[in-house]
Amino acid sequence: MAREFIHEGTSDEELFDFCSAEEMKQQVKKDTMPSLNFLQDAMRRLKKNKGAMVAGWFIIFLIAVAIFAPLIAPFDPASQNVAFSNLPPKLPGVSINGFNGFRDGVDQYALAGVPGDVYYYMGTDGLGRDLFSRILFGTRLSLIIAFSAALFDLTIGVAYGVVSGWYGGKVDTVMQRILEIMSGIPNLVILVLMLLFLQPGIGSIILALGFTGWITMARVVRAQTLKQKSQEYILAAKVLGQSFSKIAWKHILPNISGVIIVQTMFTIPSAIFFEAFLSFLGIGVPSPSASLGSLINDGYKTFRFLPHLMWFPAIVLCILMISFNLFADGLRDAFDPKQKD
Structure with a gap:
């Protein structure tokens, strides 16, 4: 029937648009999607999440600032100068109230006899210590504690x-009952008791956070291991006589790495919050060291009169928490897009 619509005498050149072999290769190459592995596909989805990418850049910036804090800080964070105590923020060339060194219409820097070329970008505390320098080192300390707690999760x-997931049976039952007993006691109670018996310091806080922080990770990894060990490739590896350690390193862990990365990213803001909370209660980092929590604790006491002492560390803490949570959400959607639906 189709031939009835073709006029007699029509040649093939008029019916079809022929192309060369080279043009055909270019067209096929253009129409064919590039082959992506799991990680590349996850990164492609992550880049489409604008909120997660912005949060990721904030995290990179804050980590870089924390690493180079000794070079960026204009003053020694522990250096005291009582004559320059409780100075308001002052930025060079800025005449905006709150950032020009004035309080209640009075130039506090001139009143305290501060040299004209000295600026405290975020003001000073009650002992004359530069708040900007202390926030830099406090952010550094909070991140060190948070990443150390995340390392406990990973190990x-x-x-x-x-x-627990691989062996199952009685081994799994005993190991899970231990987790239930530990999770039945509130984390805060365990942390406070440990810090009361241990010598105050960064190591004690890391140990206290690591003592309970890995429970959630253990449960997530156990569930994923139970799911993976029934797969055909695991059964094939067992038939070939591979040991548990080889199967875990070569097959199980690579296939659940996405879940582990996401869970680790959620652990970091949780550890930052717990450290800030403990320092706010006064059982965290001892003086003269500073963390974001201890700075907030120092600032809230004079918040009505010197609000900048609490606002600046609180803002940095909020940015850290929000950035890590947004980035973790983006990673979760990138590694497992079904959860987004």
Whole structure:
């Protein structure tokens, strides 16, 4: 029937648009999607999440600032100068109230005899210490504690979860009952008791956070291990006689790495919050060291009269918490897009 619509005498050149072999290759190359592995596909989805990408750049910026805090800080964070205590913020060339060194219409810098070329960008505390320098080092300390707590998750939590999920049976039952007993006691109670018996310091806080922080990671990894060990490739590896350690390193952990990364990213803001909370209560980092929590604790006492002492560390803490949570949400959607639906 189709031939009835073709006029007699029509040639093939008039019916079809022929192309060369080179043009055909270019067209096929253009129409064919590039082959992506799992990580590349996840990164492609992550880049489409604008909120997660902005949060990621904030995290990179804050980590870089924390690393280079000794070079960026204009003053020694522990250096005291009582004559320059409780000075308001002052930025060079800025005449905006609140950032020009004036309070209640009075130039506090001239009143205290501060040299004209000296600026305290975020003011000073009650002992004359530069708040900007203390926030830089406080952010550095908070991040060190948070990443150390995340390291506990990656070592203890992942190992505990893989062993529990792989062996199952009585081993799994005993290991899970231990987790239930530990999770039945509030984390805050365990942290406070440990810090009361341990010597105050960064190591004690890291140990206290790491003691309970890995429980959630262990449960997540156990569930993923139970799911993976029934897959055909795991059964094939067992038939070939591979040991548990080889199967865990070569097959299980690479296939659940996305879940581990996401859970670790959620652990970091949680650890930052717990450290700030403990320091706010006065059982965290001892003086003269500063963390974001201890700075907020120092600032809220004089908040009505010197609000900048609490606002600046609180803003940095909020930015850290929001950035890590947004980035973790973006990673979760990138590694497992079904959860977004």
